Amino acid sequence: MNNWSEGYVADIGYTYGYYPELNPLRMRLALLYSGLVCPEVRNACELGFGQGISVAAHAAASPVQWHGTDFNPEQAGLAQELARASGAAAQLHDASFAEFCARQDLPDFDFIGLHGIWTWVNDGNREVIVDFIRRKLKVGGVVYLSQNTLPGWSTLAPVRRLMTDHVATAVAPGESPAGRIDAALAFVDKVLATQPAFQAAHADVLQRVAALKTLDKSYLAHEYFNQAWQPMYFSELAAWMARAKLAHACSARYLDHIEALNLAPAQHALLGQIADPTLRQTVRDFMVNQQFRKDYWIKGARRLTPFEQSAQLREQRVVLTAHRPDITLQVNGITGEANLNPTIYAPLLDALADHRPRTLGELEQDLAKRQISFAQLAQAVMVLVGQGRLEPAAAKGEAQQARQRTDALNQHLTRRACGSADITTLASPLTGGGLTVLRASQLFLLARAQGQDDPQAWARFAWNILSAQGQTLMKDGKPLHTAADNIAQLTVQAQAFAEKQLPLLKALQVA
Numbered sequence: 348m349n350n351w352s353e354g355y356v357a358d359i360g361y362t363y364g365y366y367p368e369l370n371p372l373r374m375r376l377a378l379l380y381s382g383l384v385c386p387e388v389r390n391a392c393e394l395g396f397g398q399g400i401s402v403a404a405h406a407a408a409s410p411v412q413w414h415g416t417d418f419n420p421e422q423a424g425l426a427q428e429l430a431r432a433s434g435a436a437a438q439l440h441d442a443s444f445a446e447f448c449a450r451q452d453l454p455d456f457d458f459i460g461l462h463g464i465w466t467w468v469n470d471g472n473r474e475v476i477v478d479f480i481r482r483k484l485k486v487g488g489v490v491y492l493s494q495n496t497l498p499g500w501s502t503l504a505p506v507r508r509l510m511t512d513h514v515a516t517a518v519a520p521g522e523s524p525a526g527r528i529d530a531a532l533a534f535v536d537k538v539l540a541t542q543p544a545f546q547a548a549h550a551d552v553l554q555r556v557a558a559l560k561t562l563d564k565s566y567l568a569h570e571y572f573n574q575a576w577q578p579m580y581f582s583e584l585a586a587w588m589a590r591a592k593l594a595h596a597c598s599a600r601y602l603d604h605i606e607a608l609n610l611a612p613a614q615h616a617l618l619g620q621i622a623d624p625t626l627r628q629t630v631r632d633f634m635v636n637q638q639f640r641k642d643y644w645i646k647g648a649r650r651l652t653p654f655e656q657s658a659q660l661r662e663q664r665v666v667l668t669a670h671r672p673d674i675t676l677q678v679n680g681i682t683g684e685a686n687l688n689p690t691i692y693a694p695l696l697d698a699l700a701d702h703r704p705r706t707l708g709e710l711e712q713d714l715a716k717r718q719i720s721f722a723q724l725a726q727a728v729m730v731l732v733g734q735g736r737l738e739p740a741a742a743k744g745e746a747q748q749a750r751q752r753t754d755a756l757n758q759h760l761t762r763r764a765c766g767s768a769d770i771t772t773l774a775s776p777l778t779g780g781g782l783t784v785l786r787a788s789q790l791f792l793l794a795r796a797q798g799q800d801d802p803q804a805w806a807r808f809a810w811n812i813l814s815a816q817g818q819t820l821m822k823d824g825k826p827l828h829t830a831a832d833n834i835a836q837l838t839v840q841a842q843a844f845a846e847k848q849l850p851l852l853k854a855l856q857v858a
């Protein structure tokens with residue numbers, strides 16, 4: 348073990364995810380919909396930024412001054428490289444939480460985010476983080492925090508324990524991280540094959556263990572094999588947050604805001620009778636049995652009057668981030684799949700189909716003849732953001748200021764995509780954050796930036812890069828062997844890219 352890593356898994360890098368909940372624009376709309384006064388975010392901080400994809404995208408795509416740390420120097424190195432490439436003035440460090448939080452040169456923050464941290468650090472680090480929030484979060488400031496939740500983990504927490512105990516006692520210390528994980532999973536299989544009484548008491552354990560085996564090893568290493576790992580009941584988390592004067596603001600999952608998608612009527616009614624907000628959330632966790640919570644917490648929850656709330660919502664800009672013809676009118680909540688009302692959603696999506704940002708007030712006027720109330724419109728916006736089809740858009744002028752930085756970052760990322768498929772995020776100045784663009788599409792963008800203007804040329808460009816590295820494509824689960832087959836497959840992808848994704852990327856100022 349490295350002596351800086353405090354038992355945290357450090358011999359296998361973390362995944363390269365982008366987390367939109369860390370985007371201050373996402374935070375703002377969630378609070379606004381919940382009727383809360385939201386801070387204007389000038390200074391923000393991400394604790395434990397991992398590979399730094401989120402913090403680099405947010406620093407490039409908005410005027411917010413970001414700070415952050417992750418004690419893994421390889422990860423901090425990539426985060427710094429991306430921030431440097433964009434020209435953003437982000438201050439990203441490789442300090443431990445204890446070192447970083449003791450710095451005297453940090454500003455006070457309007458927004459502090461921690462994604463995938465709280466469960467995986469020990470109580471000493473939780474003390475450091477809570478003390479930092481108490482001292483450095485401004486009054487009215489917001490914290491985004493995600494964590495593994497109980498009772499949702501009651502089936503897999505014992506399985507995790509089985510795996511870490513097996514690794515500690517029966518796997519050779521020099522085994523590779525992937526080898527340790529394989530050995531642990533094989534051991535779990537062996538135990539479950541004996542049909543233990545545990546299995547009878549936890550009917551879903553086989554299905555959940557099968558799902559584990561499909562996950563990326565880097566993810567599994569960090570999720571399951573840290574020394575520190577503590578899922579909490581919501582009420583325990585709330586007690587920690589209260590020490591930093593934080594109250595629960597709202598869920599950072601937009602679909603959680605529409606309870607008809609998540610709760611049966613009797614559950615909804617029971618929750619409505621529970622006066623204490625903490626108990627209400629704890630009970631809700633029993634009802635939905637989620638494993639992972641994502642929440643916004645606030646230092647001083649001030650309520651907007653209904654008049655202020657609807658006025659601010661009407662000024663909120665949103666932009667469609669999916670190809671309109673591909674959008675089906677279904678949504679998956681905890682209670683299952685539900686149909687979205689076509690008399691509301693179809694005209695709303697049509698009004699947004701050109702990917703130009705519009706305020707909710709403008710949309711209300713556009714849809715005036717359709718007898719759609721403002722409450723229905725606002726709810727539809729929340730559902731579509733929750734599904735990743737719509738994003739809150741930056742205020743006019745802000746996107747223009749960020750464009751140079753996002754162009755520089757995106758150029759760096761598309762060049763990087765020549766050698767690697769790991770980062771699937773590019774930055775949009777319009778959404779103030781990242782969006783998913785897979786490697787092939789990044790290569791097509793690069794070809795286009797280099798002056799090639801038709802999909803066939805983009806396909807050949809991509810093939811030259813892949814074939815030089817001995818890489819080939821798959822079709823219907825089988826590898827394609829000849830150059831002609833690979834180019835044909837890439838051409839199909841490039842044509843689809845030109846038709847569906849490129850107009851969207853242009854509108855979002857990514858291309």
Ligand SMILES: C[S@@+](CC[C@H](N)C(=O)[O-])C[C@H]1O[C@@H](n2cnc3c(N)ncnc32)[C@H](O)[C@@H]1O
Pocket residue numbers: 353355361362363364366394395396397398416417418419422442443444445461462463464467468472569570
């Ligand atoms: C589960 S990962 C999450 C990373 C990132 N937030 C994400 O979701 O992609 C936890 C991260 O916290 C960092 N970390 C853990 N303990 C830390 C500490 N004491 N000080 C600083 N960083 C720490 C690790 O290096 C790792 O990148």
